[in-house]
Amino acid sequence: MTTTHTSAADGADQSRPRREELRAFLRSRRARVRPEDVGLPGRGLRRTPGLRREEVATLAGIGVSWYTWLEQGRVINVSDSVVESISRVLTLDRAERAYLYQLVGLQPPEDKVVEDAAPMPELRRLVDVWSPYPAYVLDRWWNFIIINRSAQAVFGLRGHGQNCLVSFFTDEKYRSFFANWDTLAPQVVADFRGAAAAYSDDQRFAVIARRLRQESPDFARLWDQHDVRKESNGTKAVLHPVMGEMTFDHLVLHPSSRHDLRVTVHLPREGFTARRRLERLLESHPAPDVLGDPGSEAAGGALTG
The missing domain is CATH 3.30.450.180 (Beta-Lactamase)
Known part of the structure; x- marks a missing residue:
């Protein structure tokens, strides 16, 4: 994973509202996941509800610093596999997963349709x-x-x-x-x-x-x-x-x-x-x-x- 350094002239300011929403969205989704729901000890003193950043990073198989940068709204490259890993750890539903894709600037993959499924x-x-x-x-x-x-x-x-x-x-x-x-x-x-x-x-x-x-x-x-x-x-x-x-x-x-x-x-x-x-x-x-x-x-x- 690599960071992408940009200058003020390259349009980074135009994406600031989206990066701020990304930061708030990830924090809110992280706060709602109980440690015991993902196999971690649920007891002990915690300053904030839900999972810690390092716990999300470890469970998703990505670097702690890199996930911290992502949640801070820094301009970094994000792959589909990373979005999928984070979505799994944060137990995002279909709409939330698609929203995360959009916030990081990626096209959400189309949901796989069950073949031979009856019409609604x-x-x-x-x-x-x-x-x-x-x-x-x-x-x-x-x-x-x-x-x-x-x-x-x-x-x-x-x-x-x-x-x-x-x-x-x-x-x-x-x-x-x-x-x-x-x-x-x-x-x-x-x-x-x-x-x-x-x-x-x-x-x-x-x-x-x-x-x-x-x-x-x-x-x-x-x-x-x-x-x-x-x-x-x-x-x-x-x-x-x-x-x-x-x-x-x-x-x-x-x-x-x-x-x-x-x-x-x-x-x-x-x-x-x-x-x-x-x-x-x-x-x-x-x-x-x-x-x-x-x-x-x-x-x-x-x-x-």
């Missing part, structure tokens, strides 16, 4: 109350795991277990709902490549792409162009056999605690008139038996193996 129950309620506006949730491999009635009625979706990308390129009925399919297709492929890049070690993306290269000449042509983009909002022109043509602006959201999930809601441009048309469509559209079961195979993905 709150998401189901949110997607349902968005009706009559079509909304659904995709997992990281773009399998539909939650779909509201309106999305089923407007896009002809069958229910959970259906893969959005595969249906978009191989299901003629699903494809026929999009009046601007030719415009959407390059964006969809570029979005999927970008999503796959975020999970470079996950071979299930390659399985889906390999299947589609064999089954869809359109996908193979677009995939070979190697276009990539970060998913964004967009517009879908829908040709519905009952409602006729409608234009939706779709908004893509990611829950803060589940970045692997992709929540999409579609807002019609025609406003109140379109809402009434959607409500009438739902009145004539029978409620399905299953809209997506969080405990089903959909949570793990129907096309991930």
Whole structure:
């Protein structure tokens, strides 16, 4: 561990509020940890509550002087491993750990998502109350795991277990709902490549792409162009056999605690008139038996193996 010496001209004063907050934060977290909670004797006279600085340093495997400098708010280099060690000793929770990363000037690592975990129950309620506006949730491999009635009625979706990308390129009925399919297709492929890049070690993306290269000449042509983009909002022109043509602006959201999930809601441009048309469509559209079961195979993905 090395100290970084700076002059007043290098902008050190600009980070002073953050360093003062770092000092106060570490002291407050240290004060709340009882020695006996970390295997140290809890008896005896202590001038301050909680752990001593040297105890934190020893338990974290770092130098006492170095930790003292850190808590004093000195400008020093801090590594991810040191933040992790200090977080463990001070028993920081997820939010506190991320905050410590930010205070020392590092990017907090993304929380590891448990694969095949069921979607949050709150998401189901949110997607349902968005009706009559079509909304659904995709997992990281773009399998539909939650779909509201309106999305089923407007896009002809069958229910959970259906893969959005595969249906978009191989299901003629699903494809026929999009009046601007030719415009959407390059964006969809570029979005999927970008999503796959975020999970470079996950071979299930390659399985889906390999299947589609064999089954869809359109996908193979677009995939070979190697276009990539970060998913964004967009517009879908829908040709519905009952409602006729409608234009939706779709908004893509990611829950803060589940970045692997992709929540999409579609807002019609025609406003109140379109809402009434959607409500009438739902009145004539029978409620399905299953809209997506969080405990089903959909949570793990129907096309991930």
